[in-house]
Amino acid sequence: MQIAIVGATGNVGRSVIQMLLQKGIASDQQIKCLxxxxxxxxxxxxxxxxxxxxxxxxxxFSHCDAVLFNTESDISAEYVPAALAAGAFVVDSSSHYRxxxxxxxxxxxxxxxxxxRQHKLYAHANCLASPIATVMAPLHRAFGVVRASICTYQSVxxxxxxxxxxxxxxxxSVLENHPAQTTRFPRPIAFNVIPQVGDFRDDGSSYxxxxxxxxxxxxxxxxxxxxxxxxxVPVMVGHSIALQxxxxxxxxxxxxxxxxxxxxxxxLSAHHYSTPIEVVGSDDVFVGRxxxxxxxxxxxxxxxxxxxxxxxxxxDAIEILAAIKAVVD
Amino acid sequence: MQIAIVGATGNVGRSVIQMLLQKGIASDQQIKCLxxxxxxxxxxxxxxxxxxxxxxxxxxFSHCDAVLFNTESDISAEYVPAALAAGAFVVDSSSHYRxxxxxxxxxxxxxxxxxxRQHKLYAHANCLASPIATVMAPLHRAFGVVRASICTYQSVxxxxxxxxxxxxxxxxSVLENHPAQTTRFPRPIAFNVIPQVGDFRDDGSSYxxxxxxxxxxxxxxxxxxxxxxxxxVPVMVGHSIALQxxxxxxxxxxxxxxxxxxxxxxxLSAHHYSTPIEVVGSDDVFVGRxxxxxxxxxxxxxxxxxxxxxxxxxxDAIEILAAIKAVVD
Numbered sequence: 094m095q096i097a098i099v100g101a102t103g104n105v106g107r108s109v110i111q112m113l114l115q116k117g118i119a120s121d122q123q124i125k126c127l128x129x130x131x132x133x134x135x136x137x138x139x140x141x142x143x144x145x146x147x148x149x150x151x152x153x154f155s156h157c158d159a160v161l162f163n164t165e166s167d168i169s170a171e172y173v174p175a176a177l178a179a180g181a182f183v184v185d186s187s188s189h190y191r192x193x194x195x196x197x198x199x200x201x202x203x204x205x206x207x208x209x210r211q212h213k214l215y216a217h218a219n220c221l222a223s224p225i226a227t228v229m230a231p232l233h234r235a236f237g238v239v240r241a242s243i244c245t246y247q248s249v250x251x252x253x254x255x256x257x258x259x260x261x262x263x264x265x266s267v268l269e270n271h272p273a274q275t276t277r278f279p280r281p282i283a284f285n286v287i288p289q290v291g292d293f294r295d296d297g298s299s300y301x302x303x304x305x306x307x308x309x310x311x312x313x314x315x316x317x318x319x320x321x322x323x324x325x326v327p328v329m330v331g332h333s334i335a336l337q338x339x340x341x342x343x344x345x346x347x348x349x350x351x352x353x354x355x356x357x358x359x360x361l362s363a364h365h366y367s368t369p370i371e372v373v374g375s376d377d378v379f380v381g382r383x384x385x386x387x388x389x390x391x392x393x394x395x396x397x398x399x400x401x402x403x404x405x406x407x408x409d410a411i412e413i414l415a416a417i418k419a420v421v422d
Numbered sequence: 423m424q425i426a427i428v429g430a431t432g433n434v435g436r437s438v439i440q441m442l443l444q445k446g447i448a449s450d451q452q453i454k455c456l457x458x459x460x461x462x463x464x465x466x467x468x469x470x471x472x473x474x475x476x477x478x479x480x481x482x483f484s485h486c487d488a489v490l491f492n493t494e495s496d497i498s499a500e501y502v503p504a505a506l507a508a509g510a511f512v513v514d515s516s517s518h519y520r521x522x523x524x525x526x527x528x529x530x531x532x533x534x535x536x537x538x539r540q541h542k543l544y545a546h547a548n549c550l551a552s553p554i555a556t557v558m559a560p561l562h563r564a565f566g567v568v569r570a571s572i573c574t575y576q577s578v579x580x581x582x583x584x585x586x587x588x589x590x591x592x593x594x595s596v597l598e599n600h601p602a603q604t605t606r607f608p609r610p611i612a613f614n615v616i617p618q619v620g621d622f623r624d625d626g627s628s629y630x631x632x633x634x635x636x637x638x639x640x641x642x643x644x645x646x647x648x649x650x651x652x653x654x655v656p657v658m659v660g661h662s663i664a665l666q667x668x669x670x671x672x673x674x675x676x677x678x679x680x681x682x683x684x685x686x687x688x689x690l691s692a693h694h695y696s697t698p699i700e701v702v703g704s705d706d707v708f709v710g711r712x713x714x715x716x717x718x719x720x721x722x723x724x725x726x727x728x729x730x731x732x733x734x735x736x737x738d739a740i741e742i743l744a745a746i747k748a749v750v751d
Contacts, residue, residue: 240717244573244664246615246653265597268590273699284658285699286575288711288725293694297675297713306716318717322664322725324575327656329613335573335651346626365622370602370614382617384626387635388569388647394626396617396651 094123094418095156097181099149099172100163101126102137104254105186108407109161110139118415125157129168154179159417161410162186173214182421183214184413186406191216192307200312200405201412202357203230208416215413220332221245221301221323222308223405224378224397229338230313231356232349232393237341238314239391243305243321246333247290248369249282251401257329264327282327290323299323331369332405334397339389346383349393353380358404367398375400376408423452423747424485426510428478428501429492430455431466433583434515437736438490439468447744454486458497483508488746490739491515502543511750512543513742515735520545521636529641529734530741531686532559537745544742549661550574550630550652551637552734553707553726558667559642560685561678561722566670567643568720572634572650575662576619577698578611580730586658593656611656619652628652660698661734663726668718675712678722682709687733696727704729705737 096119100106113119121142133148147153149172154160160176162169162185169187176183190196197207200218203226208215218226229238249260259276263283267273273281280287291300301323309319353359358377366381378399386392425448429435442448450471462477476482478501483489489505491498491514498516505512519525526536529547532555537544547555558567578589588605592612596602602610609616620629630652638648682688687706695710707728715721
């Protein structure tokens with residue numbers, strides 16, 4: 094299987110290549126690295142393998158069996174049709190196709206069975222909808238989720254490599270007693286939190302909040318009432334989520350623990366809870382602070398942590414690719 | 423009026439002294455600084471005034487008209503009775519007396535009218551219950567709050583000066599590529615978030631979460647159903663709160679804005695929202711991200727920021743003291 098990665102030089106693109114190699118899904122000979130003209134001709138070293146980055150063009154998807162897009166919406170919108178026209182399977186990480194009713198939105202631990210030979214284009218969900226659905230879907234099947242309230246504590250790596258560098262530099266600058274400054278975020282991120290991820294929409298929600306809600310509704314159940322507040326925190330990698338669920342049926346904490354301990358890609362945190370820096374490098378969602386919601390008889394409160402460059406990113410893309418490979422073989 | 427400050431050398435104690443002087447409530451001659459034997463004999467410089475710190479002892483509250491305790495519960499438990507026995511009014515910032523039905527719990531923007539000549543001992547609420555109640559109480563009066571969900575993004579200064587130094591040092595160390603380490607918090611705080619503030623109780627809540635809920639119920643209304651998740655973030659000063667309220671009656675965003683714009687110690691944030699570093703030095707609670715909750719017809723979502731060394735701390739103590747002075751005069 095010949096695989097092209099578009100956006101190969103980004104945070105997630107590099108993780109995808111590393112995971113393809115590590116999991117033995119592809120050899121370095123089977124991987125083609127594509128990126129913007131700016132990166133074309135540069136080399137990319139991943140685990141002793143060296144790749145020459147080529148420019149992503151409409152005409153270089155021939156001989157590709159699958160193309161993974163780790164790109165922003167505008168790039169996906171421009172190049173995905175060319176990859177499909179070349180006959181390739183496509184896994185798109187951008188938000189461009191996610192809510193398209195013709196395109197299956199795949200959160201692998203939840204609905205990987207929607208990958209079929211017939212469908213060529215798949216979208217995967219964002220790095221918050223994916224871990225939340227991973228925990229919420231099994232609870233919904235067992236107890237019925239009526240309502241979900243989500244508050245995020247999301248890392249800067251979701252905004253790219255440059256944002257990580259900017260966060261580090263802002264921190265260093267404040268530690269040297271310079272005044273806080275705004276670099277790549279809407280407000281200073283050093284020793285601060287910012288309740289804005291993406292632009293605001295007319296209803297007052299941010300685009301990130303809209304995506305979380307819409308993607309969860311598409312994948313888990315459109316009937317669930319969902320609210321979200323997305324907040325950027327000065328963490329490099331690893332998203333955390335305070336999740337409040339209202340269930341239809343009575344439950345016990347022991348039942349929920351039992352259920353989640355056997356759910357796909359879920360781990361119960363040791364020592365009450367995980368923190369984002371502890372889960373970096375794992376494909377799983379860690380669940381802690383599991384407790385009765387004192388504000389509702391069927392309510393439950395949970396604390397989720399996951400590696401946002403993997404779950405809802407590289408891991409989801411890789412698992413969808415593996416499923417494609419399985420149905421093609 | 424002769425005023426003693428117990429815990430004068432701490433984060434909040436120093437703010438209290440500064441505010442007493444700045445607001446002209448007391449001259450430096452009227453202020454007596456008390457602290458642990460460790461600090462006794464040292465000097466404290468605040469705005470060109472120099473104070474000699476004395477040891478807090480049971481027998482040095484005579485000639486005090488009022489004693490402000492900016493101390494932990496155990497210190498308050500030990501010395502408050504002595505201050506009362508000496509005939510002084512007492513304002514206690516610790517959690518020791520807050521839930522005592524005999525002791526008025528005062529959140530000044532909400533219930534300062536409970537300060538009377540007859541009562542000698544007052545507690546003020548913690549630095550989360552106070553800003554939340556400041557916003558929630560006027561909404562409750564106007565629309566009826568049925569349920570509240572609270573997620574905090576709380577700064578390290580709530581844990582004291584040493585915790586602020588520890589956070590700074592952990593950050594510096596990680597920026598120098600040393601591995602993350604745990605210093606004064608249950609987990610590393612540098613580039614991390616920690617969903618634990620205080621010890622855990624049998625029901626799975628942290629002591630901080632318990633305090634937020636119990637204090638809000640005591641001051642605003644015991645009938646409101648409340649859940650809370652308290653999370654420490656790497657911010658020096660300034661607490662933020664994602665607040666979700668379910669109201670009895672229909673409301674419009676414009677009505678709520680109107681109401682809050684005239685509420686005591688509330689400011690509507692300019693440019694959609696405030697961040698914690700922007701509100702340092704203010705006694706007010708800043709409200710932004712005001713929007714309809716998509717998960718409930720009468721639900722509303724808000725983002726609160728306040729200076730935790732002032733609101734729910736120094737400002738509350740000072741305002742209670744000013745009210746005592748007014749009823750005594």
